[in-house]
């Protein structure tokens with residue numbers, strides 16, 4: 491007899507799990523840096539446009555695909571009778587695998603910062619950039635060393651993931667989300683007020699509201715598209731897997747809009763906290779890498795707040811849980827695939843997988859400074875280049891694999907399985923899909939054309955790799 495498939499225990503359970511997957515490091519660690527590099531307000535506008543036009547329909551598509559097929563993303567295509575399209579699922583699973591390798595390590599840095607604020611906040615206040623680089627193995631005198639502390643905390647973070655996944659996601663994580671997510675919102679609003687009122691922050695707020703179209707290039711679109719998909723957890727194995735646990739009586743459109751709205755709100759809030767803080771504390775020119783924003787520039791905000799140290803611990807704790815719920819969703823989708831496809835046990839699969847992910851992730855952390863590991867990249871302007879392995883991993887997933895998987899889903903749904911099938915799935919249990927016509931045009935023409943154009947243009951116009 492076939493085993494009954496797991497289901498979310500309630501509507502809230504699903505929304506929290508999907509929002510938990512979406513809201514994560516992408517919103518707070520990646521988004522502000524990208525927004526800053528992309529010209530502030532202009533990036534924001536393009537980002538919002540992409541979320542509405544592509545993000546919401548694509549999230550809906552993936553969830554409906556999962557709910558219709560009741561299985562993981564690779565098997566989805568086979569189950570619907572189109573085995574030859576399984577490559578889309580493979581790209582999703584491999585993408586999720588690579589992302590988890592580095593995501594778990596950045597999660598480890600967050601865990602490190604919980605302790606840093608608890609025990610050595612003055613050291614961060616003294617030189618926040620130096621402290622961050624030091625953690626990654628780059629020292630003030632220019633020497634480098636293996637970043638043992640960062641590796642240790644990454645191992646700890648991975649252990650936390652493994653424990654939760656082995657025990658089952660529902661109990662602890664769902665319950666924590668119920669107050670963790672509102673608490674994160676509240677804290678972000680407190681930090682927003684502190685950040686924008688810092689002396690010198692005004693220029694940052696202006697920058698985030700400026701519409702300088704001269705700064706918009708193909709790269710801005712590319713970066714915003716990759717960021718939106720990444721942030722919404724689109725173009726990977728997750729949403730199909732999560733959709734497969736969704737009850738047939740759910741209003742999918744409403745759920746999708748709520749999750750996308752919450753995710754975007756957190757990202758925008760983070761942008762308006764961190765970018766003004768960068769202007770106020772470090773000066774606009776000083777931070778080389780966007781990735782360091784969440785770790786470096788906030789120090790200036792905490793230093794200037796009464797009880798800043800406690801807020802620091804609290805902030806990184808909440809970021810830790812946001813990272814944990816996202817990382818769990820990533821690992822869960824790979825575990826779902828491996829256990830369902832190969833019949834492996836959940837516990838053994840999780841332990842072995844987490845170990846492998848952690849070890850590959852060590853290359854990510856070490857290539858930040860300690861070991862000059864390189865990837866390989868090609869674009870029409872710069873030709874073949876060799877970016878640092880850590881950047882290469884992020885570019886490969888955010889800029890190639892995620893859009894490609896999303897493109898595959900659009901083509902499959904738009905032209906092979908047909909939009910009517912998605913519409914029928916959404917309209918189960920009596921819900922009406924009012925925008926069905928617009929959806930059909932979008933999924934058949936607009937979305938694939940936009941993704942394809944951005945992918946191709948980026949190769950010819952060249953993307954800036956750090």
Ligand code: PFF
Pocket residue numbers: 511512513514515516517586589720721722723724726727728816817819820
């Ligand atoms: N959406 C998560 C974030 O913004 O941090 C990261 C993520 C989770 C990406 C799950 C992809 C994914 F499938």
